[in-house]
Amino acid sequence: xxxxxxxxxxxxxxxxxxxxxxxxxxxxxxxxxxxxxxxxxxxxxxxxxxxxxxxxxxxxxxxxxxxxxxxxxxxxxxxxxxxxxxxxxxxxxxxxxxxxxxxxxxxxxxxxxxxxxxxxxxxxxxxxxxxxxxxxxxxxxxxxxxxx
Numbered sequence: 072x073x074x075x076x077x078x079x080x081x082x083x084x085x086x087x088x089x090x091x092x093x094x095x096x097x098x099x100x101x102x103x104x105x106x107x108x109x110x111x112x113x114x115x116x117x118x119x120x121x122x123x124x125x126x127x128x129x130x131x132x133x134x135x136x137x138x139x140x141x142x143x144x145x146x147x148x149x150x151x152x153x154x155x156x157x158x159x160x161x162x163x164x165x166x167x168x169x170x171x172x173x174x175x176x177x178x179x180x181x182x183x184x185x186x187x188x189x190x191x192x193x194x195x196x197x198x199x200x201x202x203x204x205x206x207x208x209x210x211x212x213x214x215x216x217x218x219x
Contacts, residue, residue: 077170079215080178082207089171090199096164104157172198177214178207 073079074089081089173183179202189195211217 074167075170077173077183079174080207080212080218081171081174082178082218083175083203083205085218086171086175087203089167090203093164093168093171100157100160100164107153172202175202175207177212178218179205180208180212180214 169186172186172189176183176185186198188198209217
């Protein structure tokens with residue numbers, strides 16, 4: 072199974088496995104991005120106060136200090152290459168997600184273009200639910216042979 076291809080079919084179990092892996096990878100990517108953003112702004116809890124309000128004040132304080140100076144402060148500053156890597160990884164995860172959905176629609180005997188329903192606000196969860204629960208065709212169809 073080529074996870075980057077829009078050709079062919081995948082069954083429910085394969086779709087759920089791909090969805091789980093994508094969810095974990097997306098959470099890890101987001102956590103790494105937030106962690107790097109916090110490191111870039113030097114946010115620490117020197118007062119020991121860990122409330123959300125104090126955390127927000129810390130971010131605002133460091134954000135204004137970071138951008139008010141004419142030069143980058145000493146410490147960690149993410150490079151453009153690192154941020155570009157996050158964008159590329161995010162696009163790759165999106166591509167894999169769309170390809171899996173297209174193949175799942177193919178398994179149900181439907182056009183892969185139905186994936187565009189996701190563009191309607193709030194429709195993504197329902198599309199995913201249908202793809203995860205609906206059974207595929209148990210015979211070869213126009214999109215390929217039955218996958219085990």
